[in-house]
Amino acid sequence: MDHSLLFKGIPPALIFIVGGLLIPAFKGKLKLAYMLALPLYAFFSLLQTPEGNSWHFSLLQYDLILCRIDRLSLVFGYIFCIISWIAVIFALKVEDDLQHVAGFVYAGGALGVTFAGDLFTLYLFWEIMAVSSTFLILARRTRSSQSAAFRYIMVHVAGGLLLLAGILIYIHDTGSPRFDFIGLSGTASYLIFLGFAVNAAIPPLHPWLQDAYPEATVTGAVFLSAFTTKSAVYVMARTFAGAEPLIYLGALMTAIPIFYAVLENDIRRVLAYSLINQVGFMMCGIGIGTPLAINGTVAHAFCHILYKALLFMSTGAVLHVTGKIRCTDLGGLYKTMPLTCLFCMVGAASISAFPLFSGFVSKSMIISAAGHEKLVLVWLLLQFASAGVFHHAGIKVPFFTFFGQDSGLRVKEPPLNMLVAMRLAAGLSIFLGVYPEPLYRILPYPVDFIPYSGAHVMGQLQLLMFGALAFCLLILSGYYPPELRAINLDTDWFYRKGGRLFFRFVDSSLNGLNRICEGVFVRGLAGSLARFFQNAPPGFSIGTAPVGLGALAAALFIAGLFLLH
């Protein structure tokens, strides 16, 4: 192995995972410095590493590549390092090594997936991500978080198995574990697609996200919001760019969660639904597959990671200081938490794609790509979803948390480290919105796109402001659906209730069948046969007991067969 590479280009995944596992060895201020230094070290080592493959290993007859750096993987690598740093700042005061280690290993898993050069390496880091992220939910240490974590890991184990099956068949078919364009054709590709789709939260495989993320710890949710879905966006973009079903799945994915987000009472669950909605835009972009669409997808993933983390941080800060997170318990917090309120509104403006905020410069690329390909219905759906996401993430989240009805809560701003983390994410979101060139420069394809044209700014402003007018009129007229202490059924019903119902059905039907068989054959038929042969008239019976016994044995044998099956 080349030694200069060893020091220059240590795979960021290793820095995070090995470095993260060593966190408990440090104490006090040194520990904080160490945790802050790791993501920076990974980021700068990434900047220094030239494009190309490094860290080759041989397994069986296959060549495994731990670190494949090209334009597509680099963008995701950068943003994963940046957001880890911000999330670590946000979590700096958490006195729980479990959460710190889990966060670092999880981020390392996502970076491992990003830079994996083959499907085996991909799978390894994929599972590291699943396991380590579970601890961020478990670490909340409540009963509901324990069961949510259990459901979360079960779903991801199932998704991982689909992926593994797909990978094995793919390698069997093609003879190589190459991790590059696959395309939708043949069993292997569909299995791999399904495995990715679970992590990308494509409906109806999405409910794990809105089930688990709101149950995670305050700081854990920030990590969770960044890595699982966006690494799935990356692998989809690499393997299934231009797969037509993704266009329509993605468009539906932008629309369906909106309705749930309107009804939802738990604010972090509203954000989870809007996360699914935003990833829908990316899936749609991958499906369209043109350079403009892929650029849009990657840019949107980059911006989305920042503002979604910002939203989870500001609402998490509210949960941290008030202990409450439901719309029905909150309101009027702007009075004593103006900074957190301001950061939340920057996040809200960014996710709503207001001009001068980051979402505007990235989402518009995807929608333009749909327009460019003359996908009328998709274009309309994406515009509809843009108005919808503004309505719930842009207005509802800040309105019911910081304004609306005064809850009477008078709490202080969160600790300084949390404010600094939010300030960084908010600053970056505005910076990218005002000056998108640095982001455009690192996208996979050359960018020929101008976000700030008069027509585009005007169209977007009208869409948003008149959407806000609808919200205003409905609230003022009292027609807006009230926030209720209630939950809403989603497709997780099938494994949460449906599973139990299935068990009850199987239990009662099969065990019922057993009871009937026992009644008819063992007690009824066998007994009456035995009685018949014992009491049979001499002329009918051959006169000796052994025949009766033989018949009884035969009857029991048959009944036994019935019972066994």
Place this chain on the structure above:
Amino acid sequence: MKKELTLFDKPQNVRRLLRLFYGVLVVLLILDLFIQKHAYFPWEGHAGFFAGFGFVSCTLVILIAKLLRVFVKRREDYYEK
């Protein structure tokens, strides 16, 4: 603790904000007439298309959500039972 903000406790401030908001809407509609369009679809070029689309979309979102609530709403302890 610092003095708390009470900006929106005064009804006249809320009224002022709403008036400003309606003013912005009118300005947007007027400015729209003077902007050069480069549309992918013919309807995009019409002045006020996005205004109407945004208003109708957000209203639809809420109406459909209200309808959806009838079917999916359950008690908070639904899954614990």
